[in-house]
Amino acid sequence: MQDNIETFKKILETVHCVKNIDETVAAVLKKLLFCPFCSEYFTETPALKNHIKKDHPDRLKSKTVSAVNHEVNEDSETIYICPHCYFAVDDNCPSPTSSIIDHIQKHASSIDPTARISFQISNDKKLIQKYVVGKVKNELFCCSFCSDIFSDQESLLRHISFKHSDIDPENVPHETMKLIMDCAKDFPTGKKAKAKYKSTAYSF
Ligand SMILES: [Zn+2]
Ligand SMILES: [Zn+2]
Ligand SMILES: [Zn+2]
Numbered sequence: 001m002q003d004n005i006e007t008f009k010k011i012l013e014t015v016h017c018v019k020n021i022d023e024t025v026a027a028v029l030k031k032l033l034f035c036p037f038c039s040e041y042f043t044e045t046p047a048l049k050n051h052i053k054k055d056h057p058d059r060l061k062s063k064t065v066s067a068v069n070h071e072v073n074e075d076s077e078t079i080y081i082c083p084h085c086y087f088a089v090d091d092n093c094p095s096p097t098s099s100i101i102d103h104i105q106k107h108a109s110s111i112d113p114t115a116r117i118s119f120q121i122s123n124d125k126k127l128i129q130k131y132v133v134g135k136v137k138n139e140l141f142c143c144s145f146c147s148d149i150f151s152d153q154e155s156l157l158r159h160i161s162f163k164h165s166d167i168d169p170e171n172v173p174h175e176t177m178k179l180i181m182d183c184a185k186d187f188p189t190g191k192k193a194k195a196k197y198k199s200t201a202y203s204f
Contacts, residue, residue, distance in 0.1 A: 007043060008183040015187070024184040029172065033165040036145060039173045045161050052157060060153050062139040071099075072131035079128055081120040082107070085149045086138050088131055110148045110159055 008028060015027040033048045034041045037056045042048040053060065067086045072079050076090035080100040084107040089099045100119045108117060122128070130136045140149045141156040145164050150156040169177070 005179060005183060008180055011043070012183060012187055018187070021181065021184055021187075024187050025177075025180055026169065028180050028184060029167065029169060032167075033161065034167040034172075036160060036164040039176075041167075041176070048161050048165060049157050052160060059144055060141065060156060062141050062153070064137050065140045065142070065149065066134060067131065067136040067138060068134060070131050070136075072128060074132050076128050076132075077123060079122050079131065081122060083118065083120060084151050084155070085140060086136060086151075090128075107148070107150075110146075110163060 011028050011031045012024070014031070015024060018024045018027055032041045032043060033045060035048060035051055035056075037052065037059055040051055040055075042051065065085075067088070069085075069087050071089045071093060073090055073092055076092065078091045078096075079088045080090075080096045081088045082100060082104055084104065087100075087103055089096045089103075093099050101117055104117050104119060127136070138151070140151060141153055142149045143156060143159060143164075145160075148159060148163075150159065172180075
């Protein structure tokens, strides 16, 4: 997306309760989604996702990760598997269902708060043995900004758009910041002046 005065003006129309230009600029920045890999920004999540897919596909590649992190023991009969990173707990755990749910909830909060909690239950002896000897390997999608991992590309994309699209005002490209400042500079006073004028007119 090009720097666009119309876009900033549209966003300003939705901004409320700002007292000065700094707050106004912060409110505009909050509504923009910045690509964490370059300086592009968007107003809609699908546009940011498409941009990342098209321009930064190397950041969305999967890699083979061994499931070293698990609580599966030799004598396990049933295991409960996280669908995101294949972490597993076994039936020796006092409350395997709540352990796996607690674990999955951490992923859910990193994707989006409405992400569904579901897990796989397996009695597969071969799979259990693979866990025990550390031979479970999976193709996983790892976030390059934090330690979160995902089982599919779409979840990683959702996570990046949700968690890593905010920007520190100091890192906003100079030209973009200047344009936002130009649009925002008359904004709070402009609104106040209008309100004042109205109330004066009313008292006549
Ligand atoms: Zn980008
Ligand atoms: Zn997991
Ligand atoms: Zn991340």
